[in-house]
Amino acid sequence: MTQSLLDPAQPVGEFDHLERLLDAAPHLMNQLNTDRYAAELASGIEAVVQTFTTTNAPFTGRTPADVSVAIDHVDLDSPLHNTRDALTELQDVYLRDAVYFHHPRYTAHLNCPVVIPALLGETILTAVNSSLDTWDQSAGATLIERALITWTADRLGLGPDADGVFTSGGSQSNLQALLMARSHAGATSSNTPTTTATAPLATLRIFASDAAHFSVQKSARLLGLSEDAVVVVPTDANRRMRPDALSAALEAAVRDGLAPMAVVATAGTTDFGSIDPLSEIAALCGQYKTWMHVDAAYGGGLITSLRHRNRLSGIEHADSVTVDYHKTFFQPVSSSAVLVKDARMLGHVTHYADYLNPRGEVLPNQVNKSLQTTRRFDALKLWLTLRIMGADGIGAMLDEVIALATQFGAEIDATDDFELAAPPQLSTLVFRYTPKTKLTVTQDAIRKAIFASGEAVVAGTVVDGEQFLKFTLLNPDTSARDLRAILDLIRRTAAQLEQRGVQA
Ligand SMILES: *Cc1c(COP(=O)(O)O)cnc(C)c1O
Numbered sequence: 001m002t003q004s005l006l007d008p009a010q011p012v013g014e015f016d017h018l019e020r021l022l023d024a025a026p027h028l029m030n031q032l033n034t035d036r037y038a039a040e041l042a043s044g045i046e047a048v049v050q051t052f053t054t055t056n057a058p059f060t061g062r063t064p065a066d067v068s069v070a071i072d073h074v075d076l077d078s079p080l081h082n083t084r085d086a087l088t089e090l091q092d093v094y095l096r097d098a099v100y101f102h103h104p105r106y107t108a109h110l111n112c113p114v115v116i117p118a119l120l121g122e123t124i125l126t127a128v129n130s131s132l133d134t135w136d137q138s139a140g141a142t143l144i145e146r147a148l149i150t151w152t153a154d155r156l157g158l159g160p161d162a163d164g165v166f167t168s169g170g171s172q173s174n175l176q177a178l179l180m181a182r183s184h185a186g187a188t189s190s191n192t193p194t195t196t197a198t199a200p201l202a203t204l205r206i207f208a209s210d211a212a213h214f215s216v217q218k219s220a221r222l223l224g225l226s227e228d229a230v231v232v233v234p235t236d237a238n239r240r241m242r243p244d245a246l247s248a249a250l251e252a253a254v255r256d257g258l259a260p261m262a263v264v265a266t267a268g269t270t271d272f273g274s275i276d277p278l279s280e281i282a283a284l285c286g287q288y289k290t291w292m293h294v295d296a297a298y299g300g301g302l303i304t305s306l307r308h309r310n311r312l313s314g315i316e317h318a319d320s321v322t323v324d325y326h327k328t329f330f331q332p333v334s335s336s337a338v339l340v341k342d343a344r345m346l347g348h349v350t351h352y353a354d355y356l357n358p359r360g361e362v363l364p365n366q367v368n369k370s371l372q373t374t375r376r377f378d379a380l381k382l383w384l385t386l387r388i389m390g391a392d393g394i395g396a397m398l399d400e401v402i403a404l405a406t407q408f409g410a411e412i413d414a415t416d417d418f419e420l421a422a423p424p425q426l427s428t429l430v431f432r433y434t435p436k437t438k439l440t441v442t443q444d445a446i447r448k449a450i451f452a453s454g455e456a457v458v459a460g461t462v463v464d465g466e467q468f469l470k471f472t473l474l475n476p477d478t479s480a481r482d483l484r485a486i487l488d489l490i491r492r493t494a495a496q497l498e499q500r501g502v503q504a
Contacts (some may be wrong), residue, residue, distance in 0.1 A: 001372050017444055023228070023462075040083050043083060043084065044087065047087045048095075050090075051095045051096075052102070055100055055103065055455075057105070057452065057454045057455055058099060058101075058104075058106035058456060059098075059099050059262050059454040059457055060096060060097045060454045061451065061454030062454075063450045066400055067093075067097050068483075070092040071093050074089070084454055096175035098137075099457060101113050101114075101474075102475065102477070104475060104479065105482050106456075107457065107458055107472060107475075107478065107483070107486065108457040108458055109454065109472055109476065110270065110297075110327045110443075110472055112326070112330045113330065113338065113474070113477065114328045114331060115331070115385055115389060116380070116387045116392075117384040117387070118330070118331045118335075118381035118384065120388075121380040121381035121383065121384040121385070122332055122381055125141075125376065125378070131375060131376075131377075132145060132166070132366045132376070133357075133365065133367035133374055133375055133378055134363070134365045134366070135364050135365055136363070138366070138377065139279075141379070141380070142365075143379065144377075144379050144381070144383050145365075145366060145379040148166075148337075148382055148383060148386075149162075149165065149337060151386070152164070152300075152323055152337060152339060155184060156303060156315055156316060156318075156321055156352065156392075157315065157316030157340060158316060158340075161344075162339060162340060162342075162343065163340055163343035163346055164321075164369075165337065165338060165366060165369040165370045166335070166336065166337050166340030166375070166378050166379050167336045167338055168334045168336065169324060169326070169334050169336045170215065170295065170322050170327075170374075171215040171218070171219075172371060173297070173322035173323070173324075173337065173338035174213065174215045174219055174293070174295055175219040175222060175223075175263075175371070176349060176370075177322060177338050177340075178216070178220070178223060178261075178263075178264075178293065179219075179349065180291075180345045180348045181206075181262035182204065182225070182261055182346065184345060185198065185199050185201070185259060185261045185262075185291070186199060187201045187261070197260035198259075202226045203257065203258045203414075204225055204229060204259050204384060205230075205258050205261060206220055206222070206261055206264060207230075207231045207233055207246060207253075207258065207264065208227070208232065208233065208263070208264040208266070209234070209235050209239075209240075209241035209266060210235055211239045211240075211241075211266065211269040211270075211271060212264055213266065213269075216295070217271065221296040224492050233245050233249055234309055236425060237422065238272070238422055238425065239425075240274045240276050241266070241276040241277065241281065243284065246282055250287075260290040261290070261291065262291040263281055263284065263285050263291070263292055263294065264295055265278055265281045265294045266294070266295045266296075266299075267294050267295065267296035267298070267299035267300065267302075267315060268298030268300070269298070270298060270461075271428065271461050272425055272426075272430060273299070273405075273424070273425040273427060274316075274425050274426075275299055275426070277314070278294065278312070278314025278315050278317070279313065280314075281314070282314055282318070291319045292317060292318050292320075293320045293321070293322070295322045296312070296315065296321055296322055297322050297323065297327060297336070298327055299312065299326060299328070299426060300321070300327075300328060300329060301327065301329050304391040304394040304395035304398060305402075306395045306396060306399055307402075308362055308399065318340060319340065319341050319380075321340075323336065323337050324338070327474070328394075328398055329382065329385070330385070330394060330397060330474075331381050331385065332381060335381055335382060347366070347368075349368075349369065350368045368406055372374070397476040400476040401473045401474055401478070402426060402427050404427070404478065405426065405428065405429055405471075405473050406472075407422060407480060408473075408480050408483050409424035409429050411480065411483075412487075415487070416436070417436070417503040418433055418487065419432060419434050421463045427473040428471060428473065431468060431471075432468045432469055433446065433490050433491070433494055435491075435494070439498075441497045441501065443467040443468060443469050444460050446494050447460045447469055447496065449497055450490065450493055453493070456489055458486060458490075459472060
């Protein structure tokens with residue numbers, strides 16, 4: 001029998017040493033502690049069930065000052081040594097005052113209620129704790145992630161040479177896509193004197209619409225591009241990038257000696273859900289030999305839609321695509337991917353480390369494709385979702401919220417005291433309260449007062465310098481009746497605020 005190197009007296013394969021370990025580390029997850037694991041997770045699930053069954057509003061409306069009282073009260077150096085007490089305390093410090101996305105009157109940001117198969121996946125992936133950087137830390141998890149990348153790329157129509165990798169979110173996916181585009185443009189800077197130069201860093205330009213996500217600007221800054229690297233292309237009345245304006249902007253840039261590095265088309269803008277004209281943009285990218293990135297963080301879910309899949313047509317021409325599973329695939333945070341048409345482009349982020357992924361190793365090491373090193377096995381959530389519900393199950397829920405947005409958009413349009421900023425396009429509605437008698441309070445003041453009431457959560461945004469309110473609909477459990485109730489809440493809240501303003 002082999003002897004353990006750690007304790008030469010102890011034969012390997014017997015559990016005595018683990019029993020001693022249990023005394024030293026009673027909370028460690030291992031084969032002797034599975035009863036504790038099962039019991040404690042069950043009590044955590046019980047706490048969540050309790051909260052979900054007794055919560056009747058999306059939020060309690062408590063302020064940061066209110067909530068901090070309970071948190072400040074906790075002495076992190078005085079452990080409770082008891083799971084039940086810790087869970088009881090968690091009610092005060094977190095669960096009671098959390099914001100609940102599953103509630104039908106949560107209509108603010110791009111947060112989705114999550115599906116149970118994904119929660120099952122979350123439980124399993126954290127217990128096994130695979131890390132997706134190298135094969136020797138993940139094994140089959142690597143192949144599952146790869147299968148889901150292939151599945152996504154196939155549905156996007158990216159072709160046989162496509163690849164990609166899971167990321168922490170759309171912002172990271174956009175950053176990685178633009179990093180690849182920058183390297184592909186062969187940019188040089190004073191720090192990278194050895195790159196085969198084609199375009200100096202300062203001349204690179206990214207073209208994105210005025211409705212594109214701010215992570216494009218942030219990525220440009222992180223990539224060391226110049227302050228004015230992002231050329232903002234105007235949109236039409238539906239908030240879609242105008243191809244004629246893009247064409248003019250590309251032409252002007254080239255005339256000025258600048259180098260178009262990428263065009264970022266958005267498939268589902270954060271505020272309006274608008275989908276840029278992808279085929280026309282692809283043609284311009286071809287003409288100017290420019291990288292086409294499609295930010296489908298929001299609209300990517302349409303690849304599962306039974307009714308609206310064709311809205312993504314043209315996306316198959318993209319050099320890279322961002323898809324956020326934690327938005328329109330009903331997955332828990334975090335779960336996203338960046339995909340590329342040509343797998344070799346992922347090589348722009350490869351770095352070989354002797355200890356981890358040495359050059360020439362034949363094993364599938366996902367770290368070669370990722371900005372991250374240690375990385376969660378988020379793909380398992382989508383895997384179990386597809387295996388249990390199927391893609392059509394996701395698509396049906398998405399179709400439901402798109403239908404609600406369309407229907408309720410028409411309803412808002414028919415009122416005489418609310419107006420829409422643009423026709424509904426995916427599952428958001430941007431609107432404002434415009435009663436006959438001129439409002440003396442701002443849309444933002446109404447939104448904040450509603451948040452403080454906890455009765456509903458509504459988003460706010462600014463359109464052409466004016467404040468608007470926004471519904472982001474991702475909950476198939478939200479009905480037109482809920483939205484009507486929120487409109488009434490807006491009317492009542494505005495009246496109360498005006499009354500208080502008069503008294504003050
Ligand atoms: C949400 C969003 C992002 C950012 O994604 P995160 O997952 O929040 O980092 C990027 N682009 C668009 C269009 C988005 O809606």
